[in-house]
Amino acid sequence: xxxxxxxxxxxxxxxxxxxxxxxxxxxxxxxxxxxxxxxxxxxxxxxxxxxxxxxxxxxxxxxxxxxxxxxxxxxxxxxxxxxxxxxxxxxxxxxxxxxxxxxxxxxxxxxxxxxxxxxxxxxxxxxxxxxxxxxxxxxxxxxxxxxxxxxxxxxxxxxxxxxxxxxxxxxxxxxxxxxxxxxxxxxxxxxxxxxxxxxxxxxxxxxxxxxxxxxxxxxxxxxxxxxxxxxxxxxxxxxxxxxxxxxxxxxxxxxxxxxxxxxxxxxxxxxxxxxxxxxxxxxxxxxxxxxxxxxxxxxxxxxxxxxxxxxxxxxxxxxxxxxxxxxxxxxxxxxxxxxxxxxxxxxxxxxxxxxxxxxxxxxxxxxxxxxxxxxxxxxxxxxxxxxxxxxxxxxxxxxxxxxxxxxxxxxxxxxxxxxxxxxxxxxxxxxxxxxxxxxx
Amino acid sequence: xxxxxxxxxxxxxxxxxxxxxxxxxxxxxxxxxxxxxxxxxxxxxxxxxxxxxxxxxxxxxxxxxxxxxxxxxxxxxxxxxxxxxxxxxxxxxxxxxxxxxxxxxxxxxxxxxxxxxxxxxxxxxxxxxxxxxxxxxxxxxxxxxxxxxxxxxxxxxxxxxxxxxxxxxxxxxxxxxxxxxxxxxxxxxxxxx
Numbered sequence: 001x002x003x004x005x006x007x008x009x010x011x012x013x014x015x016x017x018x019x020x021x022x023x024x025x026x027x028x029x030x031x032x033x034x035x036x037x038x039x040x041x042x043x044x045x046x047x048x049x050x051x052x053x054x055x056x057x058x059x060x061x062x063x064x065x066x067x068x069x070x071x072x073x074x075x076x077x078x079x080x081x082x083x084x085x086x087x088x089x090x091x092x093x094x095x096x097x098x099x100x101x102x103x104x105x106x107x108x109x110x111x112x113x114x115x116x117x118x119x120x121x122x123x124x125x126x127x128x129x130x131x132x133x134x135x136x137x138x139x140x141x142x143x144x145x146x147x148x149x150x151x152x153x154x155x156x157x158x159x160x161x162x163x164x165x166x167x168x169x170x171x172x173x174x175x176x177x178x179x180x181x182x183x184x185x186x187x188x189x190x191x192x193x194x195x196x197x198x199x200x201x202x203x204x205x206x207x208x209x210x211x212x213x214x215x216x217x218x219x220x221x222x223x224x225x226x227x228x229x230x231x232x233x234x235x236x237x238x239x240x241x242x243x244x245x246x247x248x249x250x251x252x253x254x255x256x257x258x259x260x261x262x263x264x265x266x267x268x269x270x271x272x273x274x275x276x277x278x279x280x281x282x283x284x285x286x287x288x289x290x291x292x293x294x295x296x297x298x299x300x301x302x303x304x305x306x307x308x309x310x311x312x313x314x315x316x317x318x319x320x321x322x323x324x325x326x327x328x329x330x331x332x333x334x335x336x337x338x339x340x341x342x343x344x345x346x347x348x349x350x351x352x353x354x355x356x357x358x359x360x361x362x363x364x365x366x367x368x369x370x371x372x373x374x375x376x377x378x379x380x381x382x383x384x385x386x387x388x389x390x391x392x393x394x395x396x397x398x399x400x401x402x403x404x405x406x407x408x409x410x411x412x413x414x415x416x417x418x419x420x421x422x423x424x425x426x427x428x429x430x431x432x433x434x435x436x437x438x439x440x
Numbered sequence: 441x442x443x444x445x446x447x448x449x450x451x452x453x454x455x456x457x458x459x460x461x462x463x464x465x466x467x468x469x470x471x472x473x474x475x476x477x478x479x480x481x482x483x484x485x486x487x488x489x490x491x492x493x494x495x496x497x498x499x500x501x502x503x504x505x506x507x508x509x510x511x512x513x514x515x516x517x518x519x520x521x522x523x524x525x526x527x528x529x530x531x532x533x534x535x536x537x538x539x540x541x542x543x544x545x546x547x548x549x550x551x552x553x554x555x556x557x558x559x560x561x562x563x564x565x566x567x568x569x570x571x572x573x574x575x576x577x578x579x580x581x582x583x584x585x586x587x588x589x590x591x592x593x594x595x596x597x598x599x600x601x602x603x604x605x606x607x608x609x610x611x612x613x614x615x616x617x618x619x620x621x622x623x624x625x626x627x628x629x630x631x632x633x
Contacts, residue, residue: 079585082544082545082546082582083583085586085587088585119585120528121584121585122585123597124597124598124599124627124630127597159486159487160486160526161489161490161526161529162529163525177482178483178484178486178522179518180521180522181525196477196480237588238588239546239587239588240545240587241549245590246588279545283545283583326545326546332549340543340548341544341545344583350525
C-alpha cells in the first residue's frame with residue numbers, strides 16, 4: 001500500500017498513475033460487476049483497519065439497497081486514537097491511494113457520493129487530499145461517466161472540529177450531519193440507516209486503500225499474505241522510546257520481537273535502555289509488560305496478528321487495534337502514562353452515558369492522587385471498581401476504551417500503584433531531562 | 441433572534457448587524473455548502489464554523505454564531521451546541537497565535553511537560569492564558585496524531601514536530617515578529633524549523 005512512499009512526487013496524480021495508480025478503478029469499472037468487487041473483498045479476508053477488525057466484505061454485504069434511496073460511502077479519517085498516525089501518513093504521502101480506493105469501493109457499493117471525514121486538526125492533510133481530489137476530477141477519475149461507463153461519482157472532504165468520539169462511526173455520521181458527535185444507539189446500524197438516514201458504509205482510510213491491491217491481485221491472492229484470519233498487510237504507527245519511530249507497513253504475522261528490535265522497523269529501545277511495556281494497538285488496548293508482549297502465556301512467540309496479540313484474552317493478551325504501537329522503556333512510570341490516557345478519555349467522553357461521563361472523571365481524579373502523593377492503597381481497588389462499572393454499560397465503545405487501559409495497568413503493574421501509595425510521594429523519573437538529552 | 445440561547449455571553453444586536461463574511465469567505469462557504477444535498481446544508485456547519493472563526497478574529501462570539509445560523513438557515517442553538525462540543529472552536533477571545541501542545545502518552549513520554557513548562561516560563565503565562573500583548577494563547581491538546589514525531593505543538597494548520605527548546609524559541613520569535621493572526625488555514629513554518 002505504501003511501498004511507493006519514497007518515490008518523489010508520488011502525491012501527484014501523474015507520478016501515482018505512472019506507478020500503476022488507478023488501475024483498480026479501470027479493472028473494476030471495465031471488467032467487473034459491483035458484486036464481483038465485493039466478492040473479492042470478502043475472499044481477501046480484509047478486516048477493518050480502524051481498530052475493531054470487523055471483516056470488511058461482510059460489512060459491505062450488510063448494506064441495504066432499497067430502490068430509489070441513495071447509498072453513501074464515508075471514509076473515517078478521524079484518526080484520534082493516541083499512538084495512531086498511520087492514516088495521516090498515508091493521506092499525506094499517497095493521497096491518491098485513498099481516492100482510488102474510494103472510487104473502487106463506491107462502485108462496489110453503488111454509492112454515487114462519498115465523503116472523507118478528516119479530523120479538524122489534520123487540516124493541512126485535508127488540503128492535500130482536496131488537491132488530489134481536484135486532480136482526479138480534472139483527469140476524469142471522478143465526476144460523470146468515469147472511463148466512459150455509466151458510473152458517476154462525487155467525492156468530498158469534510159473536516160471535523162476536534163473530537164475523538166467522531167472516530168466512532170455513528171458519532172462521525174452525526175458530526176457529518178452538522179451535529180454534536182454523540183454516538184447513536186444501534187440498531188439500526190449505518191448499513192441500514194446511516195448518513196441522513198440512508199444506507200451507509202463507514203470504513204477506515206487504510207481499509208479503503210487496501211481495496212485497490214485486493215482488486216488488482218484478486219481476493220484469494222491477497223489472502224495468502226499474512227497468517228490465518230489476519231490477511232494482508234497492516235500499517236503500524238510506532239512511537240515512544242524507540243530508535244526509529246514512524247509508520248511501517250508490515251505483513252501480518254511477523255514476530256513482535258522482530259518488529260521492535262529489527263533495524264527494518266523500530267530499531268530497538270532508545271539510549272540502550274531495556275523495554276518495560278508496550279501498548280500494541282492504540283491507547284485503548286490493554287498494556288502488556290515485556291515478557292507478555294514478546295511471548296504469549298503459553299511461551300509461544302507473540303506475532304503481529306489479530307489472533308496472536310489477543311491470545312490469552314485480557315488476562316495475558318491484548319489487541320492489534322488500530323496499530324498504534326507505543327513502546328515504553330524501563331524508566332517509564334506506568335501510573336503516569338495511564339494518567340495521560342485517562343485524562344484523554346475524560347476529555348473526550350461525549351457525556352451521553354453516565355458511567356463514562358462520570359467514571360472517566362473519577363478515574364482521572366484518583367490517578368491524580370497518585371501523582372501528587374495523596375493516594376492510599378485502597379485507591380487501587382477503587383480504580384478497579386470504577387473501571388469495571390464502565391465496561392459494557394455505554395452506548396459506544398468509548399466506555400471500554402477508557403476502562404481497559406486502567407484494568408490492564410492494575411492487572412500487570414499493581415505493585416507500582418501500591419508502592420506509590422505507600423511512599424506518599426510520587427517520584428516521576430520518566431520525563432525529567434529527556435528533552436535535554438534530545439537538545440544535546 | 442438568538443440572544444436568549446447564548447447563556448452568559450452578552451448579545452449585541454448592533455455588532456450582529458455589522459458581521460458579514462468577506463466575498464472570499466462567502467465563496468468558500470458556498471463551495472462547502474455545494475458538497476451536500478440541498479435539504480442537508482446543516483452538514484456544512486463544522487467547516488463553516490472554521491471559516492467564521494478565521495474570519496472574525498479567531499473566536500466565535502454569540503453574534504458570529506447567530507450570523508452563521510442565518511447563513512445556513514438553522515437555529516442559533518444548533519450552532520451553539522456544536523460550537524461548544526468541539527475543542528477547536530474558541531468561545532472566548534484568544535491571542536493571535538494559539539499554541540496547542542499535545543500532552544497525551546507518546547508526547548508525554550518524549551517530554552511534552554517540559555515543553556509546556558518552558559513556554560509557560562518564556563511567555564510568563566499559564567496554560568489557558570493569553571499574553572498581555574494579545575499575541576499568544578497557550579493551550580494543551582489531547583493526541584494530535586503526531587506520536588512518532590513527539591513532542592509537538594500545533595498553531596493554525598501547522599504542525600511543529602520533534603520540538604526542542606531551541607525550535608520553540610525560533611518559532612515564537614518568528615510569530616512575534618510577524619505579529620499576525622494564525623487561523624486554521626495557515627501553514628507557514630509547517631515543520632520547517
